[in-house]
Amino acid sequence: MTTDKTDSTTPAPTHAAPFGRALCAMITPFTESGALDLDGAQRLADRLVTEGCDGLVLSGTTGESPTTTDAEKASLVRAVREAVGDRAALVAGVGTADTRHTVELSLQAEKAGADGLLVVSPYYSRPPQDALEAHFLDIADTVGLPLALYDIPGRTGTRIEPDTMIRLARHPRIVAVKDCAYDLLGTQKVLARTELAYYAGCDEYVLALRAIGASGYISTVANAAPRQFRAILDAFDAGDTAEAARLQRRAVPLVEAMMAAGLPGSVTAKALLGALGLPAGPVRQPLRPAGRETADGLRAVYDEFTAG
Template sequence: MSDTNFGRALCAMVTPFTEAGDIDLDAARELADRLVTEGCEGLVLSGTTGESPTTTDAEKAELVRAVREATDGRAAVLTGVGTADTRHTLDLARQAQQAGADGLLAAPPYYSRPPQDAVEAHFRALADATDLPVMLYDIPARTGTRIEPDTLLRLAEHPRIVAVKDCAYDLLGTQKVMAATDLAYYTGCDEYVLALYALGGAGHVSTVANVVPGAFRAIVDAYDAGDTTAAARHQQRTIPLTELMMGSELPGTVTVKALLAALGLPGGGTVRAPLRPACRDAVDGLLAAYEALVSAA
């Protein structure tokens, strides 16, 4: 476990929008308060689930300020600053620090597919740009570029590069880095929450936790209490909902917002183009899986 102070149970929070498509800061405050009240120890804003490619720099900063206000020190607030342009990423990092973020989340520059020496230089420049700790986001399926284990080993030497959100689906490589560094590893894959935690991971950054934060908090709580059987049971009962929300053709952002709206919870509803809302059949399936999970608690 690391002393990054990000917590164990983190949520990759959606960015609420009004029906007109504007950012809804009141809904963001309500959602953030609910997530923390129900078990989240940290909130990660403006990531994949937060529709960061479609929000402006100003909206990203407004979101940090609104969530900090709503959580009032009860949870760590991290924000995504990854872009395809190093200069833009550094600007977003400085803006995030001014807005009051506790940490930065950054994936490799996408589309240009830089080689590993360029990826390393990009992240070192980011870590030098502010005083904030950095969580690297290894998600090659989205960016087209892996943060290779050997690159992570070198980046771990930087004092402000402290954590990894791991969506690489390379458990061997992950363990290699965990064994050789003090990086705090967080799974970004909801089906691996217990597996990575049991291997010495720091926790999770969950998308499905937007809907059921307590269900994912229960996994790490049970494990920390020494009840591995209960931890496994808690993990297993989340799988049907996780499969529908994260394993279907619909992006997690779409399924989260559809289910939140169907349940009358803050943060649901509108997604920004090019994403489109879920159809009725998908919503019905999500509701059935949610109700089964809640009834099994």
């Protein structure tokens, strides 16, 4: 009889991590008058990288990209690159509802110094899968940077179906996925048939996706707790799966408070960062700032989370 000598504590192999493992979907700081706060963005970016982030996603959903101008997006990439240098990968959110505009933003981000692009499905128009595929291919064919596809049908109204994802993976510049589809079966199907690097885009899925071969995460909650979320991956990758599970469960109250309380993550992240005295500022309309009671509640949950 043969003996299986496989160490049961050894994590499953993961796909390559082209932008690092621990990424933060960074908020975009504004001044109290609502202008872009580049100094605040540099200070926040430096803190995030110092506290364990391998990469930063700029001008994503959490970065309030629908309300920042093209010029502001480029300025943000340049400023953050100056602040972090080569210590972290910078992934620029460039997705819009217009293919031509997305291509323009992609070329602009490349020129500004981004390392990669986060491209969300065109929203509102809800293109069918063949049109969606053509949209992503047009961008990948035009730019020289690697692309991460952002699958978040709850916001865009359109799923990047697993079969579409598998076809898109054939393009050499389509290398990653930010996964907010809440479809564990579909994710495993793509992981099994492609080399795409999957990043958990929902903080409660960080460990679950890592355990089935994902590369890491792109976290909103990491704006406030970068070191604590990095610790989940570090424990798992060191083979201490029990500790990784404990750390993931410990994060649940903060994840719930920031991401499942009926407010967008940009609102709750800015409220908590402001309560911590970190760069944030107001949100831009149509979003509205969290009230004092919400901010105080977030701070209380954060304090309990970080006390352990």
